[in-house]
Amino acid sequence: MKDYIGEVINNREIAKDAYLLEMSFDKLPPIKGGQFAMLEVPRDDCILCRPLGVCMADETYAAFLYQLKGKGTHALTTLEKGDELRVVMPLGNGFPIGKYENVAIIGGGFGVVPLYLTAAECGGNARIYNGFATKKQILLGKEFDGVGKLTVCTDDGSAGFCGFPTAALEKDMADGYKPDAIFCCGPEPLMKAVKRMGEAKNIPTYLSLEARMGCGVGACLTCTCKADGHNKRVCKDGPVFSGKEVYQ
Amino acid sequence: MKTSVNLCGIEFKNPIITASGTFGFGREYNEFYDVGKLGGISTKGLTLLPREGNDGTRIAETPSGILNCVGLQNPGVEVFIERELPFMKGLGTVIIANAAGSSLSDYERICERLGQTDVDMIELNISCPNVKCGGMSYGVLPKSVEEVTAAAKKHCAKPLIVKLTPNVADIADNARAAEQGGADAVSLINTITGMAVDIYRRKPVLGNITGGLSGPCVKPIALRMVRQVYKAVKIPVIGLGGITSARDALEFMLCGATAVQIGTANISDPMAAEKVVNDLTKEMEKCRITDINAIIGALEEG
Numbered sequence: 001m002k003d004y005i006g007e008v009i010n011n012r013e014i015a016k017d018a019y020l021l022e023m024s025f026d027k028l029p030p031i032k033g034g035q036f037a038m039l040e041v042p043r044d045d046c047i048l049c050r051p052l053g054v055c056m057a058d059e060t061y062a063a064f065l066y067q068l069k070g071k072g073t074h075a076l077t078t079l080e081k082g083d084e085l086r087v088v089m090p091l092g093n094g095f096p097i098g099k100y101e102n103v104a105i106i107g108g109g110f111g112v113v114p115l116y117l118t119a120a121e122c123g124g125n126a127r128i129y130n131g132f133a134t135k136k137q138i139l140l141g142k143e144f145d146g147v148g149k150l151t152v153c154t155d156d157g158s159a160g161f162c163g164f165p166t167a168a169l170e171k172d173m174a175d176g177y178k179p180d181a182i183f184c185c186g187p188e189p190l191m192k193a194v195k196r197m198g199e200a201k202n203i204p205t206y207l208s209l210e211a212r213m214g215c216g217v218g219a220c221l222t223c224t225c226k227a228d229g230h231n232k233r234v235c236k237d238g239p240v241f242s243g244k245e246v247y248q
Numbered sequence: 249m250k251t252s253v254n255l256c257g258i259e260f261k262n263p264i265i266t267a268s269g270t271f272g273f274g275r276e277y278n279e280f281y282d283v284g285k286l287g288g289i290s291t292k293g294l295t296l297l298p299r300e301g302n303d304g305t306r307i308a309e310t311p312s313g314i315l316n317c318v319g320l321q322n323p324g325v326e327v328f329i330e331r332e333l334p335f336m337k338g339l340g341t342v343i344i345a346n347a348a349g350s351s352l353s354d355y356e357r358i359c360e361r362l363g364q365t366d367v368d369m370i371e372l373n374i375s376c377p378n379v380k381c382g383g384m385s386y387g388v389l390p391k392s393v394e395e396v397t398a399a400a401k402k403h404c405a406k407p408l409i410v411k412l413t414p415n416v417a418d419i420a421d422n423a424r425a426a427e428q429g430g431a432d433a434v435s436l437i438n439t440i441t442g443m444a445v446d447i448y449r450r451k452p453v454l455g456n457i458t459g460g461l462s463g464p465c466v467k468p469i470a471l472r473m474v475r476q477v478y479k480a481v482k483i484p485v486i487g488l489g490g491i492t493s494a495r496d497a498l499e500f501m502l503c504g505a506t507a508v509q510i511g512t513a514n515i516s517d518p519m520a521a522e523k524v525v526n527d528l529t530k531e532m533e534k535c536r537i538t539d540i541n542a543i544i545g546a547l548e549e550g
Contacts, residue, residue, distance in 0.1 A: 049516065220307075223306070
């Protein structure tokens with residue numbers, strides 16, 4: 001991990017309140033699916049960086065997809081082509097890619113962001129179940145389709161599978177699909193459902209947690225979560241935790 | 249250019265120290281730059297036994313600042329001595345162990361234990377606002393400040409810095425009490441107790457309801473208090489509160505600080521403290537000084 005100065009190539013709204021920020025860098029180290037970056041906020045009174053999952057990356061390029069939520073992300077939306085920004089990355093552990101052959105990937109809402117690289121690194125072998133509230137909120141549909149077998153799910157049935165992505169995976173499993181592991185990033189209720197599902201079916205699960213973060217590098221101890229009864233750092237010990245150790 | 253300062257007989261290569269609770273034990277930041285360039289490091293607050301800290305949300309951003317309520321999560325003094333101190337001693341910077349307790353005897357025992365090690369100094373944390381027992385409760389009344397300082401000092405074989413809380417009636421009284429109790433130096437300010445509220449959830453943002461405010465928003469208060477304390481005591485003063493640049497550091501020194509601590513800035517930017525060290529001589533030139541000691545307390549009032 002290091003701090004880099006990147007240059008904005010493009011920063012545009014791709015769905016309601018969803019912005020894709022593409023940046024170029026001199027040279028980046030390899031970034032694993034599930035790792036994240038801390039982005040400086042171009043606004044003096046916001047002194048914390050914003051932790052964003054790395055969506056796409058190569059040696060000189062990184063893309064972040066973020067939700068417009070508050071002052072900080074609003075300031076990020078004002079970035080224009082040519083602007084420079086301090087970015088610290090890659091941070092956190094990422095998913096245990098390579099440890100399992102057949103991985104089911106479950107994403108919910110903006111939780112799908114770090115799963116694109118994850119799926120790509122699984123080498124086209126993964127089945128991806130991405131859930132959104134409605135058709136309008138679908139993110140990166142085309143992109144995910146290119147890196148694995150994608151099932152888009154919507155809560156209201158306005159597109160794809162009607163229901164939660166866990167239900168879509170259950171259905172495939174009833175038809176004979178048996179993943180070696182499930183990787184998930186999404187809202188807490190979804191991740192808890194994935195944990196329960198893994199435990200019921202004896203499949204290891206890996207969950208990417210979110211917490212309000214300070215430094216992002218493991219020093220300030222503000223983003224802790226309970227893991228095996230102890231407070232662990234989401235930024236440094238995670239953000240990916242084994243389903244067994246969290247939400248106990 | 250001379251940037252070194254002497255604090256209680258300990259030589260610092262420069263007056264830039266990283267503040268307790270924002271820098272762990274230096275490991276994480278040492279991956280970004282050689283933290284041996286710093287004047288010193290004050291460790292995460294240490295307690296006799298390991299502590300898990302508070303549950304729930306521990307940080308909130310506020311305009312030009314942050315609130316935190318970590319609650320002294322730390323591995324305990326023995327694990328620190330065994331696993332962290334050998335690493336820290338190899339860094340080539342002054343190591344200040346920040347010691348926190350829940351009772352008077354805790355403070356005595358932890359100072360005694362740390363005194364047997366090769367930490368360079370001990371910083372007595374009687375100003376943490378986020379723990380139920382001890383912490384700030386020892387730091388509010390001057391009488392109690394004197395008592396806990398005297399108790400710690402009796403068991404402390406190292407130079408003792410007392411870290412003061414700003415959440416008091418008159419911080420000069422508390423600084424005098426620390427001096428009276430035998431403190432070799434004081435550091436100030438710890439965080440200012442504050443709160444953040446979420447109107448939509450009708451809940452406090454922080455799990456602990458209240459937290460400690462830090463960052464650039466507290467700097468004017470910290471400067472004022474450093475100046476007050478500098479005038480009130482003869483022992484050296486370490487200034488902190490919202491320092492993000494070499495210029496900020498020199499402002500505190502002008503007000504009377506012999507050294508300064510960088511806290512929240514490390515959280516904003518992992519390179520922050522190194523940048524302050526790197527910019528120090530440039531700012532000294534602009535201030536037309538060749539020895540940083542020339543600026544300590546040199547504020548011209550009136």
